[in-house]
Amino acid sequence: MSNDRPITVSELNKLISNALSSNPSFKSIWVKGEISNFNIAPSGHFYFSLKDSTSNLRCTFFQGRTQSYSGRPLKNGMEVMAYGSVNVYEPRGEYSLNVFKIEEIGQGDIHLQVEKLKKQLYEKGIFDPNRKRPLPRLPKTLGIATSPTGAAIEDIIRIARTNYPNINILVSPCVVQGVDAPNSITEAIELLNNPKWEVDVIIAGRGGGSYEDLMAFNDEKVIMAYYNSRVPIISAVGHEIDKVLTDYAADVSAPTPTAAAKIAIPEVETIFAYLEETDRRLTLALKHRLQYLRDRLGKALDKRSLTDPSHYIEERYIALDEVLSRIHLIGRNFLSQKKEKLSVFERISFRWEQSLERKSNRLNLASGRLENFSPLSTLSRGYSVIRNHKKNVIKASNEVKIGEKLELILAKGSLEVNVQNISNEK
Structure with a gap:
């Protein structure tokens, strides 16, 4: 937008709204403060402010999300942490926090740690979307890193076999919850990356659970295992609101293991349709190429250089003679011009000698006269x-x-x- 003219209030509010919505730092953020001006609308929406010693922040907790809140009833003066995204209400030029979930202070320290780690890894480029790789269109071998006893493994195998009965499935079992989970998940992913298994795509994750149950997939060691995977990898962790950090490090994230299987393994009908379309396009391309070569061959055969090559050679002889004649003519003209320039220099040389002789005679005469008036002569x-x-x-x-x-x-x-x-x- 040009700086030469003032902008309207609406334009300014729009610019601020776009800036906030495009900045990932404002999309998923935890804010700590004291509830004030708490009000429940007839629609069931919660409206309140979060304040600290110097500032206030308007908050909106819509009815569709308030139902997931299971803590103590919210009221003024309660210290909480609210998780959500910052939005701008353009008609009034006011920004507020669109709350997704709320936790009382003391219950949400783990969220702060996860957000801190997320910010650190984001700054290091671990979550850079430009490094993400496309999944193979027709994988031959699917690698799965998850618990061997949970519902996730059954869903993945069922969907994979349904979509592509001939798919090879290699399961690398691991613990997905508890203290041992980070090391177990990391080892399972590294095992599937061994070239000898020829795995084309990996699904690593687990079914749903509480936020604490999913913490292994917010562990830095597990995140780096996703990031360093040689094989394209899908993060398939069942969750409701919060995205686990492996979702950002993986090449593709899926909301559930079932969805991950559908993404990784296309249906047989889709494969057949793709092969038929590829065959049709190749056939059409070959036909066009063949017709193009036939046209070129026909034009070549029609050329006189092939039907009467002697005529072609004679034409070249005539062209060559013309070129040689022009070269000889140019050479003669060049020599004539140079001779003319040389004769000019010869005339200049003769005139110069005559002038030099006259100057010498005048010098001798002047010298004799000067000698007569010299004191030494006297x-x-x-x-x-x-x-x-x-x-x-x-x-x-x-x-x-x-x-x-x-x-x-x-x-x-x-x-x-x-x-x-x-x-x-x-």
């Missing part, structure tokens, strides 16, 4: 130059004194003399 005829101790040239007798030392410069050498007599006669 000295060579018996004249001399007289200078005092300051190197000033003496031009008249009144410029010197008796006893003063003077320098006489001759054509060759110089003399030092003392003035003994001065005559002012011309």
